[in-house]
Amino acid sequence: MIDEVVKVLNDVKRKMPLIHVITNYVVMNDNANALLSFGASPAMVMSPEEAYDFTAISNALYVNIGSINNEIKQAIINSVSSASVHKIPVILDPVGCAAIKSRIDFVKMLLKLGSISIIKGNGGEIKALSGENANVKGVDSLDDNGVMEACIKLAQKTNTVVVSTGKEDYISDGKKVVIVKNGTPLFTKITGAGCTLGAIMSATSAVSEDKIIAALTALLAVNIAGELAEKESKLPGTFRAKFINNLYIINPDIIKKHAKFEVLKV
Numbered sequence: 353m354i355d356e357v358v359k360v361l362n363d364v365k366r367k368m369p370l371i372h373v374i375t376n377y378v379v380m381n382d383n384a385n386a387l388l389s390f391g392a393s394p395a396m397v398m399s400p401e402e403a404y405d406f407t408a409i410s411n412a413l414y415v416n417i418g419s420i421n422n423e424i425k426q427a428i429i430n431s432v433s434s435a436s437v438h439k440i441p442v443i444l445d446p447v448g449c450a451a452i453k454s455r456i457d458f459v460k461m462l463l464k465l466g467s468i469s470i471i472k473g474n475g476g477e478i479k480a481l482s483g484e485n486a487n488v489k490g491v492d493s494l495d496d497n498g499v500m501e502a503c504i505k506l507a508q509k510t511n512t513v514v515v516s517t518g519k520e521d522y523i524s525d526g527k528k529v530v531i532v533k534n535g536t537p538l539f540t541k542i543t544g545a546g547c548t549l550g551a552i553m554s555a556t557s558a559v560s561e562d563k564i565i566a567a568l569t570a571l572l573a574v575n576i577a578g579e580l581a582e583k584e585s586k587l588p589g590t591f592r593a594k595f596i597n598n599l600y601i602i603n604p605d606i607i608k609k610h611a612k613f614e615v616l617k618v
């Protein structure tokens with residue numbers, strides 16, 4: 353598996369995929385800088401009039417519902433429709449859906465509208481989408497219990513690769529689950545670590561048909577860059593800058609040296 357991860361990492365640098373990003377106002381700049389550091393080419397195109405055509409010329413679409421309003425919702429609908437027609441991978445980040453119930457209905461509508469390659473959320477969001485009660489505070493998850501089971505259940509229900517983040521991360525297609533143990537708690541002290549992960553996962557999905565490998569590559573790159581950043585700074589402001597630097601310098605040798613994951617059959 354690690355050899356496939358290395359190939360995806362190298363392919364992102366080589367192909368510099370164009371990523372259509374529809375994300376929240378909080379993390380817009382962080383998402384763009386992270387994608388540039390990782391070797392991809394981000395473009396934040398958020399108007400309903402432009403969304404359909406821009407998705408059509410992109411290599412992947414990242415949809416994050418963190419600060420949606422009616423206009424952004426329409427842009428998302430247009431882009432997801434375009435992605436289905438033009439066979440563009442879509443990474444869906446259901447930010448806040450455990451706290452704001454109407455977002456669950458919006459996500460369910462998107463799942464019906466087009467083909468979604470990966471649903472990526474924190475533990476609380478994945479539990480809420482799978483129909484469980486989740487303990488959350490706004491966009492933050494306070495819940496580790498039963499997250500792996502919820503991730504598997506949602507993957508089976510939606511026939512999609514599902515990624516759930518937290519202290520441990522889970523990737524499932526409903527048949528197996530990959531558990532990733534890299535990362536640092538400092539990620540919970542900067543805003544948008546999960547959103548940045550989603551943006552990076554869109555870049556890996558642009559160059560990999562295998563969405564489990566795409567998800568694993570993004571999780572390892574982000575979490576290991578975070579571990580290396582933590583060694584350089586334990587304060588949030590500088591950690592954030594060091595994290596971007598380490599996303600830039602991450603390479604196959606660093607990934608192979610630090611990766612901690614296991615695969616279980618369901």
Ligand SMILES: Nc1ncnc2c1ncn2[C@@H]1O[C@H](COP(=O)(O)OP(=O)(O)OP(=O)(O)O)[C@@H](O)[C@H]1O
Binds near residue numbers: 474542
């Ligand atoms: N306690 C922890 N220990 C190690 N890594 C963590 C921890 N908490 C989160 N992470 C890592 O931080 C990243 C973001 O995960 P998290 O679950 O915090 O996302 P999120 O809540 O969606 O973030 P945001 O809403 O701020 O974008 C993931 O790569 C995850 O592995």
Ligand SMILES: Cc1ncsc1CCO
Binds near residue numbers: 376379419447491543
């Ligand atoms: C803080 C915040 N509020 C809406 S989206 C977002 C970014 C982290 O999810």
Ligand SMILES: [Mg+2]
Binds near residue numbers: 546
């Ligand atoms: Mg999130």
